[in-house]
Amino acid sequence: MRIGIVHTRDPFAPGDEAGVAAALGDALVAAGHEAVPLGLPLRWDDPLQMVEQVLAVRLLGIGNLDRVIVLGFPAMCVNHHHRYVWQVEAGASAVCASLPATPRGDDARAAMMRVEAEFLGRAVRAYAASAGDAERMRVAASRDVAVLPLPGDADAWAGVVAELTR
Amino acid sequence: MTRYLIASSFVPGVRGGADKIAADLAAAMRHRGLDVDTLMLPVWDAWEELPQQLLGMRLWHLEGAADRLIALRTPAHLLRHPDKVVWFLHHHRGAYDLWGTEHGTIPDTDEGRQVRDVIATSDHRALAEASRVYAISRVTAGRLQAFGGVDAAVMYPPLLDPEGYRCDEAEDFVFLPGRITPAKRQLLAVEAMAHVPSPTRLVIAGAPDQPEHLVPVRRAIAHLGLDDRVDVLEGWLPEDDKRDLMARCLACVFPPFDEDYGYVSLEAAHSSKPVITCTDSGGTLEFVEDGVTGLVAAPTPEALGAAIARLAGDRRAAREMGVTAHTRAGAMGPSWDRVVDELTRA
The missing domain is CATH 3.40.50.2000 (Glycogen Phosphorylase B;)
Structure with a gap:
């Protein structure tokens, strides 16, 4: 399969998600798939920017892929019919933590939470790297969310790939 | 910084x-x-x-x-x-x-x-x-x-490591690397081979943009009875393999429709190989001078085939065109230093 790995990153400061995306990409290739990294730039400078960039994620053209695996929010908003969510980094609540306690900030926070619930709900499958995140996602989206921990070694990546490609 | x-x-x-x-x-x-x-x-x-x-x-x-x-x-x-x-x-x-x-x-x-x-x-x-x-x-x-x-x-975008290209003794094939898509006109190159005497072969190497882009190419190969004279290396060719084929080929064939730039012509020049292209191939024509660094043919199977046959029949001319292309390659565009200077200046 040709599989896109979608994550967000701050330019010049890629962060942990980029490392997970790279390791997952290597594991997918080792399993005979074609991995397409899709690192999307995210800047959280003010509430309005946050809303606009979530929309930008949604409007991306990501045809030509058999499946996408998204690693967090708002990457999970990409428009693809066969979308797996594997929440390994921040969810919407964590992303929104830096929003100001102002009417505009509150509106942005509420919008983000609704968007996360919507796109979590629509994913073909949903996983979380921790039990805590899985429970939060189950409540937020009223759906099944399995726990799929981050692998500790190269061998364990094969299990992750088997789960995310089934 | x-x-x-x-x-x-x-x-x-x-x-x-x-x-x-x-x-x-x-x-x-x-x-x-x-x-x-x-x-x-x-x-x-x-x-x-x-x-x-x-x-x-x-x-x-x-x-x-x-x-x-x-x-x-x-x-x-x-x-x-x-x-x-x-x-x-x-x-x-x-x-x-x-x-x-x-x-x-x-x-x-x-x-x-x-x-x-x-x-x-x-x-x-x-x-x-x-x-x-x-x-x-x-x-x-x-x-x-x-x-x-x-x-x-x-x-012009330069090559990052032009010294990594080499020229070996020319073998009896012409080489067409690049994405397989209608605008690159691999089909035209296959049809041209029907007008090229044996044993000269065509090697096409590249990944199709869409699987269906390869269908008419393979169909033409079969229809024209060229199975033993046209090789299609489907998929993204590793860089070393591409340079090896370029080093060993007689010439590069590159007949796209109105190409924006065309790295192939630059890579061929650094490999001391002539390029056979078409009169409507766009940016490629900025690097290929007809009869000097390659051949420029009308975009028809007959004309392109005649150009391939001409170089296949005159190895000395092919070699001389390749040498001239290599000599000119260094002057084809700016260095990466100059590009970086331009893109970073105030």
Whole structure:
């Protein structure tokens, strides 16, 4: 399969998600798939920017892929019919933590939470790297969310790939 | 330290010259000790989806992410930034020079015309925001002027390691590397082989943009009885393998329709090989001089086949053209140092 790995990153400061995306990409290739990294730039400078960039994620053209695996929010908003969510980094609540306690900030926070619930709900499958995140996602989206921990070694990546490609 | 963000676009699953330019530019900038990051945004060519993708480009907020944005492949130039320099690779050509042609990608319908106009309007606005616009070839610069009145300086993308190409003794095959897609006209090259005497072979190497792009090529090979004279190496060819085939070939055949630039001609020159191209091959003609560094044929199977046959029958001429191409290669464009100077100057 040709599989896109979608994550967000701050330019010049890629962060942990980029490392997970790279390791997952290597594991997918080792399993005979074609991995397409899709690192999307995210800047959280003010509430309005946050809303606009979530929309930008949604409007991306990501045809030509058999499946996408998204690693967090708002990457999970990409428009693809066969979308797996594997929440390994921040969810919407964590992303929104830096929003100001102002009417505009509150509106942005509420919008983000609704968007996360919507796109979590629509994913073909949903996983979380921790039990805590899985429970939060189950409540937020009223759906099944399995726990799929981050692998500790190269061998364990094969299990992750088997789960995310089934 | 000044932070430079290189932004480009790509179609997931398709690799081409734009990826190479972005990667090579980043490497050249890092070699100079500059702080650089690369942003590759996915785009999809479905014409109905283009307006929403263009809107999406305007919604990213990169103002604080870098001190300068260097935009490459369309529609990256739509990204907003107060200090934006554009090194323009090509338009979304279906809305411009390919509109209404056999290679067109947008239908001439009410909706298609609306999409075309959205693309033209957004390009016009975004290019006006740039402090400078460069074009990768005279062909691209000409289109910028013709379709939007944009003055762009021509700056050819150099090869990152030209010394990595070599020339071996020519074997009895011509080589056509690159993406397999109708505009690259692999089908024309196959049909040309019907007019080339044995035992000269054609080696096509590249990944099809879409699986169906290979179908007419394979069908023509079978129909013309060329199974033993045309090899198709399907898939993205490792760089070392490509250079090896280029080193051993008699000549490179590169007959695209109105190519924007055409790395193949530059790579062939550094391999001391002549290029056989067509009179309507666009940017390739900026590097190939007929009878001097290669041959320029009419875009018909007969004419292209005759050109291949001519070099197959006159190895000395082929060798001399290759040597001349190599001699001229160094003067074909700026060095990466010069490119970096241009893209980073105030």
